[in-house]
Structures are given as structure tokens and as C-alpha cells.
Amino acid sequence: MTLQPRLVSFDAPSGRSSPLFEYDTTTLAEAATSPPLPSILLICDNLPWRIRVSSSLPNLFVTNYDVLQAIHISLRIPIVHAEWPLCGTPQDQDAILRTFERRIRRLSSEPARADERAKSVRRIDCLMGMTKLVRITPSEDPEVFAMEWGRP
Template identity: 35%
Template sequence: MPGRVRWSAANIFHSPPPPLASSSSSSAASSDGPLTPPVVHTGLPGPTPFVPRPSHYASRTIGRAHPLIAFYTPPLLNYDVSLHPSSISTHYRGVSTVGFLESATYPPETALTLITPHLPWAVIVAAANGCYVTVSDVLNAVYCSLRVNVTTVEFLTLGTNKLKHQVSEAYRRRYERLRGHRGYREEKQLGIRRVDFLMGYTKFKGISPASGRSSDVWQLHIS
């Protein structure tokens, strides 16, 4: 590993092991025992993203996502999950900031669990307004959960030197883009984060109901 790579001693953000893991694992905040590593595939780690269906957000009667974050190709929002949600843009007319305060799903939920085969962690989304999870809550939770530092134990679960190198390179590219700007030194010193496990594949594609799961569990799509 390059000498510049750093890890935190423990996680700052706590989330449960991913529901899709093939075996049980300890809390993400613990360094006792390895977490389930991503499945190795060419390109994006984990299975290839699901093929989208027309009007996918309305395809299941028990729940659908708000159009702003529903799984579309192309998605309504242009969002790189390695950046703060304030960087979001769109080419579609009629998108209002009011939409970000609306319920992320229908029926509304007080909390959501987002799972993805590309990461060994789930994203827990709480309702900031105390009533229902909003579109803004989902986007902020994804960003904050991916900003969590990776522990040495979690890094070692990658297994192969190739995967470790790819994650380390994703980390280097992430802080190098800030060179000459405020925050460069801090970003470099804080080390590898969960977003680096995506190895540069950080485009938000939306969420869709997770097959065979309860109504509060949703699939997070990233490419």
C-alpha cells in the first residue's frame, strides 16, 4: 500500500451489516471479525446494476419512489455521490426545490434502509422532520454514510492486492481533485472512506423497491 493511505481507528457512522450479506457480520463500528467483502466483477464491484424498466418507480403496488430519485436511465438528477448534495444538477425543466422536501416514497416511511450489492454496508435514512423520509433525507444520508472512514479490518476484507490498489487509487483521485483548493490537505489526511470502495463508480442512478424485502428496504443504484 502507498504510504499516503490512512485509516481511522474506528468508524464514525454506524450502520448495520448489509441485508444481502451471505453470512452474519459484526457492527460496522467494531474491528472484531471481517466484514463481507464486495463480490469481484469486471468494472464496478458487485453485480451489474439491474436493467431498468419503463416507469420502474410505479412498478410495484406496495411502494414507489419519488420521481426525483426513482431508478431511471438516465436519472432525473445528475449527482456524483462522492460530492455534497449541493452539487446536484438536472437538465430537466420543472424540477423545483420543493420536490426535495416531499416524501421520498409512497406510501411515506419514517425510516428507510438502502442496500446495494456494490458495498458491504447499508445506508440507514431517518426522517429529519420526524414524520416521513424526504428526497433530501435520502440524498444526504447516502452522502454522509459514504463519507465514513474505512478501518484497517474493513480494508483487508478486499482480499486481493488488485482490489486494494483500485480502492487506494480511488482515494488518491478523490483528494487530488482538490489540489490547489481549500480542504485538499484535510481530505488527504483523513484517508480512505467508504465511497472509495466504489472505485470511482459514483453516479447516482436512483432507488427502487428491493425484491422480496419489506416496504422500507430499497435498492440503491450506482454506476
């Protein structure tokens, strides 16, 4: 899967420009695999969970959009107490909690921080700051693909 973002200039009402990325809808609608598959499984060494990606349209193939949407939804899931032991060693768990706190501190208001803190640690925190999806590569199993993450 290769998505090439296009940098778009956006003039905010304040007069400042901020970069936005947009993807061509044709690219998002393309098959994420060759040959096209109705579903795939994404794995990552940093995550104890697998992400099942299915076609958003019946009887069709997994698209690039389906992959991005499934990753986004999966990483936003809160970690429940019973899953905490899956999150590695006590040192790994401490690093995950520090990542969670850094994410909370970036929120703009105290009510937003309190609301997010109440929702608990999320799966994305297990990436410990490596939130840039570098690549997705095939494995020996034709329906399983490995995600590689890096620092933004």
C-alpha cells in the same frame, strides 16, 4: 424516487458561466417512498455498509432530501482499519486505493491534498469511480431499497 434537476446558468465573477443544478424544494420535501415510511434501509452491491435513512422531522416520513443527505453523509465516512477486510479481495482493495489517489489528485492545492490524505480512504472510494446515483429501486422487503451506481 425521481428528482429532476434544473440546469441553471451561473455567471462567476470571472465572467465564465458554469452549470449548476438546483432542485425544487417541493420535490426535496416529498415522500421518498409510496406509501410514505418513517425509515428505510439503502443497500448497494458495491458497498459492504447499509445506509439507514430516517425522517429528519419527528413522526413524519422519509423525504427525498433525507435520502440524499443520508447518502452524502454515509459516503464521506472514513474507512477504519477494522473495516478494510470488508472491502473485498486484495484486487478490489487495490482498486479502491487507486480511486482514493485519483480523488486526492483532483484537489487544487497540496495542503488540501495532504489534509484529505490524512483523513484516509472514504466509503465513496469503494464505488471505484461510479459516483452517479442511477436509481434507487425497491426490494422484496418494503423497507429496503437498492442503490444502483454508474459512471458520471
